[in-house]
Each structure stands twice: as structure tokens, then as C-alpha cells.
Amino acid sequence: MASKRFILKRLLLLVPVLFGVATFVFVILHLASGDPARVILGQRAPQSQVVQLRQELGLNDPLYVQYGRFLVDAVQFDFGQSYQIAQGDTVRSVLADKIPVTLELALYGQVIGILLGIPLGVISAVKQDTLTDHVGRVGALSGISIPIYWSGPMLILLFSTTLSIFPASGRLGSTIFLDNSWQLFGMQLPLTGMVTIDTLLLGQFDAWVSAVTHLFLPAVTIGIYSMALISRMMRSSMLEVVRQDYMRTARAKGQGSKITVMKHGFRNALIPVITVIGIQFGGLLGGAVLTETVFGIGGIGTMLVSAINANDYPLVQGTVLTFALLFTLVNLVVDITYSYLDPRIQQ
Amino acid sequence: MSRDTVDRRTFLKSAGAATVVATSLAGCSSGDGDSGEDTTEASGDGGDGTETDETTEQDDDGNDLSGTLVYSRGDHPTNYDPQQTTSGEVAKVTNQVFDTLIDFVPGSGGQLTDGLATEWTLEETTATVTLKEGITFHNGEEVTGEDVRATVRRFIDEDYEYFLGNENRSGYSSVTFGDWVESIDVLSEYEVQFNLSQQYAPFVRNLAMFAAAVMSKAQIESVGATPDDQATIGTEPQGTGPFTFEELDNSNERILLSGYSDFWGEGPNVAQVIFKTIGANQTRAQDLINGDTHITDNLDAQSIQQVDGSGSASVVQKNGINVGYMAFNHARMEEFRDPRVKRAITMAVNRSAIVDDIYQGFATEADQPLPPDVLGHNDDLEPYPHDPDQAQSLLEEAGASDLSFELATFSNPRGYNPSPLQTANQIKSDLESIGVSVEINQFSTFSSYIDYTYGGRHDACLLGWYTDNADPDNFLYVLLHPGVDASELSADQQHIAWEDKGNASNVAAWVNKDYVELVDDGQTTYDEGSRRDIYLEASQIAHDDAPWMFIDYAELIRGIHQSVNADTYTVSSVGGPYLELVELN
Numbered sequence: 001m002a003s004k005r006f007i008l009k010r011l012l013l014l015v016p017v018l019f020g021v022a023t024f025v026f027v028i029l030h031l032a033s034g035d036p037a038r039v040i041l042g043q044r045a046p047q048s049q050v051v052q053l054r055q056e057l058g059l060n061d062p063l064y065v066q067y068g069r070f071l072v073d074a075v076q077f078d079f080g081q082s083y084q085i086a087q088g089d090t091v092r093s094v095l096a097d098k099i100p101v102t103l104e105l106a107l108y109g110q111v112i113g114i115l116l117g118i119p120l121g122v123i124s125a126v127k128q129d130t131l132t133d134h135v136g137r138v139g140a141l142s143g144i145s146i147p148i149y150w151s152g153p154m155l156i157l158l159f160s161t162t163l164s165i166f167p168a169s170g171r172l173g174s175t176i177f178l179d180n181s182w183q184l185f186g187m188q189l190p191l192t193g194m195v196t197i198d199t200l201l202l203g204q205f206d207a208w209v210s211a212v213t214h215l216f217l218p219a220v221t222i223g224i225y226s227m228a229l230i231s232r233m234m235r236s237s238m239l240e241v242v243r244q245d246y247m248r249t250a251r252a253k254g255q256g257s258k259i260t261v262m263k264h265g266f267r268n269a270l271i272p273v274i275t276v277i278g279i280q281f282g283g284l285l286g287g288a289v290l291t292e293t294v295f296g297i298g299g300i301g302t303m304l305v306s307a308i309n310a311n312d313y314p315l316v317q318g319t320v321l322t323f324a325l326l327f328t329l330v331n332l333v334v335d336i337t338y339s340y341l342d343p344r345i346q347q
Numbered sequence: 348m349s350r351d352t353v354d355r356r357t358f359l360k361s362a363g364a365a366t367v368v369a370t371s372l373a374g375c376s377s378g379d380g381d382s383g384e385d386t387t388e389a390s391g392d393g394g395d396g397t398e399t400d401e402t403t404e405q406d407d408d409g410n411d412l413s414g415t416l417v418y419s420r421g422d423h424p425t426n427y428d429p430q431q432t433t434s435g436e437v438a439k440v441t442n443q444v445f446d447t448l449i450d451f452v453p454g455s456g457g458q459l460t461d462g463l464a465t466e467w468t469l470e471e472t473t474a475t476v477t478l479k480e481g482i483t484f485h486n487g488e489e490v491t492g493e494d495v496r497a498t499v500r501r502f503i504d505e506d507y508e509y510f511l512g513n514e515n516r517s518g519y520s521s522v523t524f525g526d527w528v529e530s531i532d533v534l535s536e537y538e539v540q541f542n543l544s545q546q547y548a549p550f551v552r553n554l555a556m557f558a559a560a561v562m563s564k565a566q567i568e569s570v571g572a573t574p575d576d577q578a579t580i581g582t583e584p585q586g587t588g589p590f591t592f593e594e595l596d597n598s599n600e601r602i603l604l605s606g607y608s609d610f611w612g613e614g615p616n617v618a619q620v621i622f623k624t625i626g627a628n629q630t631r632a633q634d635l636i637n638g639d640t641h642i643t644d645n646l647d648a649q650s651i652q653q654v655d656g657s658g659s660a661s662v663v664q665k666n667g668i669n670v671g672y673m674a675f676n677h678a679r680m681e682e683f684r685d686p687r688v689k690r691a692i693t694m695a696v697n698r699s700a701i702v703d704d705i706y707q708g709f710a711t712e713a714d715q716p717l718p719p720d721v722l723g724h725n726d727d728l729e730p731y732p733h734d735p736d737q738a739q740s741l742l743e744e745a746g747a748s749d750l751s752f753e754l755a756t757f758s759n760p761r762g763y764n765p766s767p768l769q770t771a772n773q774i775k776s777d778l779e780s781i782g783v784s785v786e787i788n789q790f791s792t793f794s795s796y797i798d799y800t801y802g803g804r805h806d807a808c809l810l811g812w813y814t815d816n817a818d819p820d821n822f823l824y825v826l827l828h829p830g831v832d833a834s835e836l837s838a839d840q841q842h843i844a845w846e847d848k849g850n851a852s853n854v855a856a857w858v859n860k861d862y863v864e865l866v867d868d869g870q871t872t873y874d875e876g877s878r879r880d881i882y883l884e885a886s887q888i889a890h891d892d893a894p895w896m897f898i899d900y901a902e903l904i905r906g907i908h909q910s911v912n913a914d915t916y917t918v919s920s921v922g923g924p925y926l927e928l929v930e931l932n
Contacts, residue, residue, distance in 0.1 A: 001917075016449075032795065035490050035794075035798045038794060038797055038798055038801070039794040040514070040795040041433070041517060041518035042432075042433030042434075042518045042519075044849075045433075045517070045519075045521065045522075046516025046518070046522075046526070046851055047801075047851040048521075048849075049513070049518060049520070049521055052513055053513050053514065056513050056514055057514065060916070081514075084794075086424070086425040086426070086579045086597075087424065087425070087426045087431060087432060087581075088425070088426035088428065088515065088579075088582075089425045089426065089597075092426070094597075097597040097598045098597075098598070099599055100598070100718075153629070156633065158631070160637070161633060161637075164637075165638070167636060168630055168632075168633050168637065169625045169630045169633075169634055170599065170623065170625070170640075171598075171599050172599055174415075174417050174601075174621055174639055174640075174708075175417075175621065177594050177601070177603050178596075193598055195598075196587055196600070211855045262611075263811050268617055293626055293627055294627060294630065295627055295628050295630070296624065296625035296627060296631070298423060298598075298599070298600035298624055298626075302626060305518075306422075307652060308792070309759065309791070309792050309793075310792065310793075310794060311792050311795060319542060
């Protein structure tokens with residue numbers, strides 16, 4: 001019961017957060033200069049056409065009327081049509097296309113970060129102040145310090161240009177186009193938008209290989225940063241745990257050091273690391289912008305930057321609110337997981 | 348409590364198991380990745396994909412339709428309706444899918460040739476066009492005069508049942524047809540007559556603009572009558588062009604086109620064209636060097652060097668039909684109404700340093716509003732010399748030695764100005780050396796910049812223009828005509844108040860009655876020789892009065908891979924790219 005109340009409370013807290021973000025975005029965009037009618041019609045359009053369109057879009061209405069209209073639509077997740085970046089498309093369909101792209105990249109980056117970061121952190125802690133620890137710590141520090149716009153091109157230079165092992169850009173081979181849906185027991189089902197999953201659903205192994213090879217370098221680029229952060233957190237958390245009394249007791253009872261570390265130490269040390277992983281995942285969604293740019297992957301991050309540059313208000317509003325929603329949801333999941341692992345949190 | 352504990356353990360065990368599975372999967376992926384170097388991306392011509400059909404067939408003319416041509420670019424619009432956009436990125440694709448009544452000769456400086464029309468005449472206020480017979484749209488319907496009429500009405504006629512809607516149609520609706528076409532009559536199945544509101548010489552060239560592409564009436568009527576319905580044509584366009592629109596892959600930012608075997612003109616010579624998107628210039632250049640891209644554009648100076656030194660790809664360039672300039676706002680700054688002040692500012696700025704150093708030589712210095720390939724470009728004119736001493740004495744003579752003004756500029760590169768901030772800084776430092784103080788006002792987004800300058804809030808601003816139709820009127824009227832009747836102007840008038848101006852894209856608010864009369868004459872003169880004489884004179888006036896500091900005419904740069912038969916690809920300064928002519932080695 002406590003658990004349900006905790007979740008409900010956290011869900012209710014989402015409402016003021018999202019309302020605040022929506023208001024903030026609306027105000028900022030309407031303070032910015034640039035006429036949306038001119039954005040839609042372009043440099044070539046005569047002023048008379050611009051004036052007519054302003055009227056039709058309701059841009060001459062008082063700000064509070066526009067704000068009210070925006071809120072009513074936003075509640076229904078309807079942000080209208082993109083002005084320029086995806087002209088003629090609804091913001092909803094643009095987001096449906098782009099979110100899986102960034103989500104897939106962030107997920108794989110996170111998986112790489114976790115798979116490398118956790119063992120590295122544990123080893124560093126267990127072998128504290130040895131050469132292994134020093135190497136691990138320097139590696140982690142470098143991982144955090146090296147910016148993505150440097151590590152990305154370096155990986156391209158090495159693995160794509162010099163060694164020709166991985167492709168430099170995109171998500172799939174140039175000539176591979178996937179169907180729009182897949183079949184299960186004769187039913188047409190929509191695809192996920194994540195190429196590494198869709199290619200498997202469609203049973204196209206060659207395309208899956210292409211998707212994985214394309215995703216490898218960008219995921220590693222993100223993963224390096226993620227790995228560094230996780231390993232540092234894991235190390236310090238582990239160091240704290242190994243000094244606990246129950247660890248000494250376990251050893252005193254004659255339990256082997258490896259078993260003690262893995263069975264008693266690791267699980268307890270994992271709790272704060274999970275929080276970091278969760279919060280960081282939200283950050284990865286935003287951090288994917290640079291990686292997407294370097295590797296020519298058209299995700300939601302690069303699209304948001306273009307939308308801001310083009311004064312594409314509906315797209316910016318829709319994307320920022322979606323980001324806020326995703327970020328808060330991820331944090332909610334983290335909190336729930338955390339409280340699940342350590343029931344004292346709910347108190 | 349004990350149940351909770353068991354659940355947590357189960358959870359942790361499951362997490363452990365998942366980690367093991369993930370580890371083995373990752374190992375698996377990585378192994379496949381290593382051996383995956385022979386996937387499509389490693390192929391020299393990007394052409395051995397697993398999904399698209401690499402058909403080898405012949406079209407009606409016996410052309411070998413094999414291979415896939417990959418064109419990379421920096422942006423991926425999602426709507427490919429020629430009437431819904433002003434974007435050149437969209438036009439690159441719609442020009443493959445649609446045809447216009449009249450076309451530009453590939454690789455020319457804007458000469459006209461047949462499109463869907465075999466003949467056209469322009470007499471007084473009537474333009475008559477005769478269509479080729481037997482041309483079919485990709486949906487199988489034959490092209491007739493009714494298609495032309497439906498196309499134009501969809502764009503400009505609010506009373507038409509299938510009107511595209513003010514919220515969807517682009518600014519070209521007025522420029523191309525709306526300002527000039529009063530009605531359109533279908534004289535016979537293959538003959539159409541445009542009734543114009545006035546004599547208008549550039550109208551023929553307007554018919555060659557990408558926004559004037561002929562659409563299928565059957566498709567227009569099949570998608571539904573509301574503007575929202577009409578907007579959907581942008582995702583499934585059906586034209587008469589050399590390639591059919593097969594797939595719009597927004598997730599991966601790609602477009603797949605297939606060769607149209609019933610295409611009426613020359614080509615296509617490849618089975619498929621793929622437009623793919625790589626935002627970062629250097630990554631796009633690397634993709635070209637690797638052979639995964641055949642043709643690319645919008646390269647900056649660094650990526651041009653990258654391609655040039657690669658050995659596997661090369662850079663091709665051509666004079667563009669564009670102009671970059673700094674406009675003086677005559678409505679706002681009284682000092683700019685004296686030609687001596689504008690000439691002095693021009694002479695004080697080292698424009699050859701801007702062109703040669705900042706633009707790295709991929710442009711030539713401008714001396715008049717019309718670029719070299721356009722009718723009426725005056726070859727007798729020369730750029731004002733760089734002469735700070737004479738500039739200073741001209742300013743003293745005009746009593747404007749303590750001049751100071753704001754210079755507005757956009758931030759992101761554009762074709763005619765690849766480094767706007769550096770350009771503004773060069774102007775500022777050159778002018779400060781003769782005592783003129785300049786404050787740079789920088790805008791981060793181009794649309795807010797256009798809003799500012801079209802609103803007349805600048806003292807001076809950097810801008811430029813790419814041609815739509817290679818007609819002199821497209822520069823001289825659009826950019827420098829005040830948009831009012833010449834009879835309303837006095838002979839010695841130097842400027843017009845911003846609110847009286849009838850032409851939004853004239854950001855100089857400059858007035859010279861002789862110039863206005865000449866440009867008006869040019870619009871209504873149909874004889875090419877007489878028109879040339881008119882524009883030569885207008886160019887001379889613009890040069891002498893210097894309403895702008897003329898900066899540059901930029902070149903067009905493309906990168907092509909060695910697997911493209913270089914003789915078959917030509918850079919076009921207007922229209923194109925003509926990918927139907929391209930052959931792969």
C-alpha cells in the first residue's frame with residue numbers, strides 16, 4: 001500500500017512540473033523575436049500574405065488567449081503542425097519518428113556504460129591503491145573529461161577511416177529500407193522505430209548486422225562517458241560498503257573474499273549507483289545531441305536544435321515538453337526502483 | 348516483509364541474469380560488427396544493399412537502369428510538395444519527381460528549354476503554352492491542360508475546391524502565379540492560356556521555377572478537399588519526372604526514388620536515387636571519400652580541402668546566380684541618402700579580403716546587383732577600389748566624418764555569405780580605421796533576422812539572394828524596387844518611408860526614379876535585346892548610387908565520387924540537380 005501511495009504521490013507531482021515547463025517554454029518562445037508567419041512563408045513571401053497568415057493562425061489574438069489554446073492542446077499532446085523543420089507534419093508524428101532514434105542510442109550507450117563501468121568500479125575498489133585502481137581511475141577521469149565532439153571524430157578516424165571496420169554515419173546501410181510494419185500471426189503490427197529491434201522483427205539479419213555496426217561507434221562514444229561516471233560512483237560506493245561491519249563479519253566467518261564482495265558488498269553498493277544511472281539516463285537523452293551530430297544520426301536532439309534555430313515554435317514546445325516528460329518519468333522509475341531496493345526510502 | 352525480501356532477491360537475481368544475457372548479446376553484436384565490414388556501407392558504390400532491388404533493366408530509350416546513386420545533403424525536410432515550400436533542399440528532390448512546363452538547360456546559366464511544353468508564347472497579357480502529348484504522371488494519368496489548371500488553382504485560387512490553404516502554401520504562390528495570373532483557360536486538351544493582370548516579361552521564366560511544377564489533377568482530387576488533405580501530397584508526390592517517389596524514411600532521414608521507365612526526356616541512367624542526410628560537413632565529406640555517397644553539396648572550406656586531397660573524390664564548382672551585399676537603410680539613416688557616403692563606406696572596406704580570405708576564394712567580388720550570367724549584367728562596371736584615403740575625403744566632403752551606425756547580421760553560414768560574423772567584423776574594423784563607428788547586431792536565427800530587417804529596424808544589414816528563375820527582374824525589382832508606382836515618386840527622391848514601401852524584400856528603402864522607371868519598363872518589355880539595354884542602364888544606376896555595398900557572387904561547390912561519370916554530372920546554378928543524366932562508372 002505504501003508503495004502505491006508513494007507512486008501516486010510522485011505521479012501527481014508530475015503535473016505541476018510539466019505545467020511549469022509548458023508555461024516557461026511558451027513565455028520564452030513568445031518573448032523571442034521572429035514572426036511565425038514569416039517563418040512558414042519564407043523570405044520570398046510578400047507582406048500581404050504574411051499578414052493574412054498571421055490572422056489565420058490566431059497570432060494577433062491576445063497572449064492569454066494563445067496561452068489558453070496552447071494549454072488545452074498540450075494536455076491532449078497536440079502541438080499542431082511544424083512550421084518549418086517538418087513543414088506539413090504534425091509535431092506528434094515528428095516526435096513519434098524521432099524519439100525512438102535517440103532512445104535507442106541512449107539505451108545502447110547506457111548498456112555499454114553499465115557493462116563496463118560497474119565491473120571497473122568494483123575492481124578499482126577491491127584493488128584500492130594498486131596499479132589496477134590507478135589505471136581504472138585515470139581511465140574514468142579521462143572518460144569524463146574527453147568531450148564527445150572530440151572522442152566521436154577520433155573513433156571515426158580510427159575505426160572508420162583508417163581501419164574501415166565501422167561505418168562513419170547513419171543508422172543503416174544507405175540502400176537498406178525497412179517495411180513500415182511487421183506481421184505476427186497474420187496481424188500487421190507497427191514497428192518500434194529502433195532499427196536494431198525492427199530488423200529482427202522483420203527477420204532481416206543482414207539489415208540487423210548493418211544496424212548494429214552503424215550503432216556501435218555512436219553507442220561507444222556515449223558509453224565511454226557513461227562508463228566513466230558509473231565506475232567512479234561504483235568505486236566510491238563499494239569502498240564505503242567494504243568497510244562495513246557486516247563485511248568484516250562475513251570474512252571472519254570464513255567466507256572467501258570474492259564471495260563476500262559479490263554477495264554482500266556488490267548488492268549493497270549498487271543502490272546509489274542505480275540512482276546515478278537513472279538520473280544520468282535522462283541526461284543522456286540530451287547529451288545524445290552531440291553524438292547525433294557527429295555521426296549524422298537524425299534524432300530528437302539535433303532536430304530540437306534545428307527547430308530552435310528556425311523559430312519552429314510548435315516543434316520546440318512539443319519536443320521540450322516531451323523531454324521534460326521523459327526525464328521526469330525516468331526519475332520516477334528510479335525512485336520507485338530505489339524505494340523497492342531499500343524500503344526505508346518510502347518512510 | 349518477508350515477501351518483500353524474497354521479491355527483492357528475485358529482482359536482483361533477474362537483474363543478474365539479464366546482465367549475463369546482455370553481456371553475451373553484446374559480445375555477439377561486437378563479433379558480428381567486426382565481421383560486418385562487408386555490409387552495404389563498405390561497398391564502393393553504395394549499391395549492394397540488402398533491401399532495395401538492384402534491378403538491372405532498360406528504359407524505353409534503351410538506357411541501362413542499374414545502380415543506385417546516393418546524394419548526401421545536410422538537411423532532411425519531410426514534405427515534398429513543390430507548392431508548400433521555399434526550401435532548396437525540397438526542390439532538389441521535387442525536381443527529380445516533377446517537371447515544369449519550361450525547364451532550364453542543365454548546367455547553363457539559366458537558358459530555357461522545353462519542359463512539359465513544346466511551345467510557349469507571351470503576347471501582351473496572354474501566355475499560351477502547348478503541351479507535349481503522351482506524357483504520363485507516375486500514377487498513369489496522361490498530362491493535359493486540366494492538370495496545369497488544377498495545379499495553378501490549387502496554389503492561388505481560394506475559391507477552388509482543392510485550394511491548398513493559406514496555412515500550407517508557400518510564399519512562392521504570389522511570386523510565381525498569384526501576383527500575375529488572373530485566370531487560366533484550357534483551350535484544348537494540350538493547350539493552356541494564362542491571362543495575366545499586366546504585361547510581365549519574367550512570367551515565362553516563372554514557369555520554370557520549381558514551385559511551378561505540374562501536378563496531377565487526379566491526385567489533387569483524390570486526396571480530399573480540405574487544406575489538411577492537400578498537405579498530404581507532400582509525403583506521396585506523383586509527378587512526371589525521371590524518378591518516382593518510393594519511400595520517405597523520416598526516422599533515418601532518407602528518401603528512396605526509383606527510375607521512371609516511361610519518363611519522356613533523356614535518362615534516367617540509374618535504377619534508384621537515395622537522398623540521405625548527414626548534418627556535419629566533415630562527416631558528409633568523409634562519407635563521400637569512402638564512396639558511400641556519390642554526390643554531396645554545401646561543403647565548407649575545410650571539407651572542400653578534405654575532399655580535394657582524398658584521391659577518391661573531387662570538387663566541382665560553378666558560378667552561382669546569387670549576390671551577397673550590405674544594404675544601407677535609407678529610410679532610417681539620413682546620411683545614407685548621400686551617394687558619396689555609401690561610396691566612401693564601400694571604398695573603405697577591403698572586399699577582396701572578404702572574398703579571397705574569409706570566403707577562401709569560392710566567390711568573386713560583386714560590383715552591381717545582377718550576377719554575371721544574368722541578362723543585363725553590365726560588364727563595363729568594376730568594383731569600387733579599396734581606397735581608405737579617398738573614402739575619408741569623400742566622407743569629409745559629405746560632412747559625415749563622425750558617422751556611426753548599427754550593422755545587423757545573421758550568424759549561420761549561407762551560400763552567398765559563408766562567414767557572416769567574420770564579414771561583419773572585417774567591415775567594422777575597416778570602417779573604424781577611417782573613423783566610422785560600427786556596432787554589430789548579431790542574430791542567432793535567420794527567421795528572426797528576416798523579421799528584423801523586413802521590419803526596417805536596422806541601420807545597415809548583411810543579406811543576399813539566390814535566384815529563383817535567373818531573370819533580372821528577380822534581382823532588380825525584388826530587392827531594390829520600392830514597390831510603388833513611379834508616378835508617386837519625385838525626380839530627386841532618395842528614399843521611401845518604410846511604411847509606404849510596397850515591397851518587403853527591399854530592405855534598403857532606396858529610391859531612384861530613373862531606376863524605378865527602367866525596372867518597370869523591363870517588366871513589360873518582351874524583346875530580349877531591348878530588355879538587356881534597359882537592365883544595363885539600371886545596373887549602372889544601382890552601381891553609381893550604391894544602395895548596397897556589393898560584396899560577392901558566390902560559387903556553387905559540389906563533391907563527386909570517382910564512381911560517378913564526371914561528364915554526366917553538371918552543377919546547375921538554377922534548377923536541377925539533373926540526376927537523370929548521371930551515370931555511374
